[in-house]
Amino acid sequence: MGPTRRVCIVGFGYGGIGCVRECLKEGLKPCCFEIQDGMCGLWRYKENNIEGCGSVMNCTRVLASKEFSTCSDILLSDNLPIYLHHSQVYKETVQHVEKMGLNKYVKFQHRVESVRKADDYQETGRWKVTVKDLQSEKVTEDIFDAVMICTGHHAYPNEPKFPDQEKFQGRVIHSLGYKTNAGYEGKRVVVVGGGNSAIDSAVDVSHVAKTISISNILGVICKFANFTRNKRPTEDTEIDFGFRR
Numbered sequence: 029m030g031p032t033r034r035v036c037i038v039g040f041g042y043g044g045i046g047c048v049r050e051c052l053k054e055g056l057k058p059c060c061f062e063i064q065d066g067m068c069g070l071w072r073y074k075e076n077n078i079e080g081c082g083s084v085m086n087c088t089r090v091l092a093s094k095e096f097s098t099c100s101d102i103l104l105s106d107n108l109p110i111y112l113h114h115s116q117v118y119k120e121t122v123q124h125v126e127k128m129g130l131n132k133y134v135k136f137q138h139r140v141e142s143v144r145k146a147d148d149y150q151e152t153g154r155w156k157v158t159v160k161d162l163q164s165e166k167v168t169e170d171i172f173d174a175v176m177i178c179t180g181h182h183a184y185p186n187e188p189k190f191p192d193q194e195k196f197q198g199r200v201i202h203s204l205g206y207k208t209n210a211g212y213e214g215k216r217v218v219v220v221g222g223g224n225s226a227i228d229s230a231v232d233v234s235h236v237a238k239t240i241s242i243s244n245i246l247g248v249i250c251k252f253a254n255f256t257r258n259k260r261p262t263e264d265t266e267i268d269f270g271f272r273r
């Protein structure tokens with residue numbers, strides 16, 4: 029048998045955590061790099077976003093039950109609610125990752141800057157990875173047999189622009205920047221989009237806002253159940269679904 033093959037894993041959110049675990053099961057040597065100073069990727073709630081990292085909103089709960097959301101080898105306690113709040117997802121994950129010893133294979137506060145073919149790629153198929161230590165600012169290069177990219181896909185907002193938008197006096201937000209409903213008290217709010225982020229933020233803001241309009245292209249509301257599952261909007265909150273606008 030040849031030497032143990034080294035695998036570079038970029039990111040230690042759920043994707044990265046799973047890859048480290050599977051590499052170890054396969055007898056590979058994982059070496060994971062993570063920008064943040066902790067695990068869980070976007071489930072690590074942040075008051076202030078970090079460039080290149082997604083984040084849940086403070087109101088976020090998982091959209092599937094704990095039985096369906098967990099991994100096959102993790103049994104979640106009966107004492108936990110069926111739909112976990114993000115802080116419970118984070119806490120449970122940290123506990124299990126530490127118990128499995130997966131965090132030993134991660135260098136936190138290290139950003140992968142580039143992944144290129146190694147000079148001997150044609151013969152070996154290896155990759156040259158450049159990494160920056162965000163504390164010391166030191167940049168190093170290393171060679172790996174394989175690279176797994178687990179950087180997520182919710183780190184950069186897609187913010188549509190509408191004609192005359194600059195005339196609008198209110199705030200235009202994106203769910204990536206939406207943390208809590210503080211500051212929306214008594215306001216008229218428009219939520220653009222009908223995905224889970226849109227509905228979660230509409231429900232959250234409905235507790236304090238005067239009116240909410242949901243503007244949606246296709247007229248599909250994914251998560252209407254949230255209106256009943258979470259706290260109901262206050263009685264005097266108007267909710268207007270504006271389809272096909």
Ligand SMILES: Cc1cc2nc3c(=O)[nH]c(=O)nc-3n(C[C@H](O)[C@H](O)[C@H](O)COP(=O)(O)OP(=O)(O)OC[C@H]3O[C@@H](n4cnc5c(N)ncnc54)[C@H](O)[C@@H]3O)c2cc1C
Nearest residue numbers: 039041042043061062063069070081090091139140179180
């Ligand atoms: C608000 C919200 C709620 C969601 N709820 C659910 C749900 O209930 N159920 C479900 O199944 N899915 C849900 N999702 C989908 C979500 O994408 C997955 O749950 C999952 O967390 C994604 O994990 P990931 O590892 O792919 O990405 P992320 O969690 O985004 O992790 C990527 C990691 O890579 C790191 N990184 C990025 N670039 C670099 C780099 N250059 N070098 C080193 N590290 C880097 C980041 O810091 C981050 O830690 C939700 C998504 C959002 C946005």
Ligand SMILES: NC(=O)c1ccc[n+]([C@@H]2O[C@H](COP(=O)([O-])OP(=O)(O)OC[C@H]3O[C@@H](n4cnc5c(N)ncnc54)[C@H](OP(=O)(O)O)[C@@H]3O)[C@@H](O)[C@H]2O)c1
Nearest residue numbers: 088089090091188203220221222223224225226228245246
């Ligand atoms: N509680 C939870 O568990 C929770 C909460 C938030 C997010 N999530 C997850 O996170 C992921 C991302 O969800 P998301 O809701 O942020 O994104 P999404 O599912 O991609 O939804 C984006 C919404 O924006 C609309 N949209 C896009 N471009 C537009 C434009 N130019 N003008 C008007 N509307 C536009 C889309 O409309 P069309 O579909 O018609 O194009 C869609 O309704 C999903 O996996 C979701 O399940 C989960």
